[in-house]
Amino acid sequence: MSTPPFRADIVGSFLRPPALAEARARHAAGELDAEGLRVAEDTAIAELVVQQADAGLQLATDGEFRRSWWHFDFFGLLDGVEIVELDHGIQFQGVQTRPRGIEITGPIGFSQGHPFLDHYRSLASLLERTTGAVPKFSIPAPTVLDFRLEPGHIDAGTYGGRDDIVDDLVTAYRDALQAFYDAGARYLQFDDTAWAYLCSEEELAKAASRGIRTDGIAERYADLLNRILEGRPDDLTVTTHVCRGNFRSTWISSGGYEPVAEQLLGVVDYDGFFLEYDSERAGGFEPLRFLPEGDKTVVLGLITTKSGALEDPDAVRRRIDEAAAFAPLGQLALSPQCGFASTEEGNLLTEDEQWAKIREVVAVADAVWG
Numbered sequence: 001m002s003t004p005p006f007r008a009d010i011v012g013s014f015l016r017p018p019a020l021a022e023a024r025a026r027h028a029a030g031e032l033d034a035e036g037l038r039v040a041e042d043t044a045i046a047e048l049v050v051q052q053a054d055a056g057l058q059l060a061t062d063g064e065f066r067r068s069w070w071h072f073d074f075f076g077l078l079d080g081v082e083i084v085e086l087d088h089g090i091q092f093q094g095v096q097t098r099p100r101g102i103e104i105t106g107p108i109g110f111s112q113g114h115p116f117l118d119h120y121r122s123l124a125s126l127l128e129r130t131t132g133a134v135p136k137f138s139i140p141a142p143t144v145l146d147f148r149l150e151p152g153h154i155d156a157g158t159y160g161g162r163d164d165i166v167d168d169l170v171t172a173y174r175d176a177l178q179a180f181y182d183a184g185a186r187y188l189q190f191d192d193t194a195w196a197y198l199c200s201e202e203e204l205a206k207a208a209s210r211g212i213r214t215d216g217i218a219e220r221y222a223d224l225l226n227r228i229l230e231g232r233p234d235d236l237t238v239t240t241h242v243c244r245g246n247f248r249s250t251w252i253s254s255g256g257y258e259p260v261a262e263q264l265l266g267v268v269d270y271d272g273f274f275l276e277y278d279s280e281r282a283g284g285f286e287p288l289r290f291l292p293e294g295d296k297t298v299v300l301g302l303i304t305t306k307s308g309a310l311e312d313p314d315a316v317r318r319r320i321d322e323a324a325a326f327a328p329l330g331q332l333a334l335s336p337q338c339g340f341a342s343t344e345e346g347n348l349l350t351e352d353e354q355w356a357k358i359r360e361v362v363a364v365a366d367a368v369w370g
Helices: 018-028 035-056 115-129 142-148 163-180 201-209 216-230 258-266 286-290 315-323 351-369
Strands: 077-084 099-108 136-141 185-190 238-240 272-276 298-301 333-334
Touching: 018 035, 035 115, 099 142, 099 163, 115 136, 115 163, 136 142, 142 163, 142 185, 142 216, 163 216, 163 315, 185 298, 216 258, 298 315, 298 351, 315 351, 333 351
Parallel strands: 136 185, 185 238, 238 272, 272 298, 298 333
Antiparallel strands: 077 099
């Protein structure tokens, strides 16, 4: 496959190398200035893109090395959005994140000064000078912003309530897509935990306690996303990654895709869907029957990033065959189930184990699709 998503693909984030982790810690302590941190990031990313090429990938990301969180960094740099300290973090299985949350303080917007545009330009320029790989860049989906909003965190002088933010959120993301396209991006990904949480009765109950109207929520989210995706340039690939939680090798939700598959796969106009399938918590492949015949791709996340144990390649190939009973093999691809470091803390495996998994993705994809 010469256009994204590729037969062997990745979600995006990688373990932070020790030198970068040390630089970030020194910067946080006031011992390293912003320019020193940028140099450390540039150095780490330059090495990372070579490692991705050496592993056989046709694409490359910056590993999210300039971020602390997969989502809050982007959201907090939107106009009218701030990241604030809460009295609790996000609860995973046996561990909780740092206590951060989203605050809507004014009209939501995306400005040309959003730092992620420069992050993309830096990656694209580096790849043009070095490996020639296709740059892939991920941002959090707008549905995540809505789903993670807590009661009382919308400025009443700006919006009357949760439903009133939707139009501005759509405009902000349409502006973001255009800005990234103008910067040269042709492969973007919306990372999304909300769709996975809609498959969990427990997470739906928590959402209702946050004031979210859960009846018809899949339809509303599909409409929100399609309003953003409508009219995007024909040569801009936009995919999504659906995640059940990924922090220090733990997770949040369980539940197969059946409750949302018809809307997500059959209605939302993404070009590709990165779906986690590394454990029984993701259910079976039956929901893939909702994937329309054509050029949309489901990227099967069969290689876990939550442990260093390497999967049996024959078992992975058998699972791809099982998936092909419900969606055409030509519309399937392979990737790790998630990133290796959705936050800068990273998952509990080594860098060597991380790269062994990437090489296995490439080898299995070559064996299945040639």
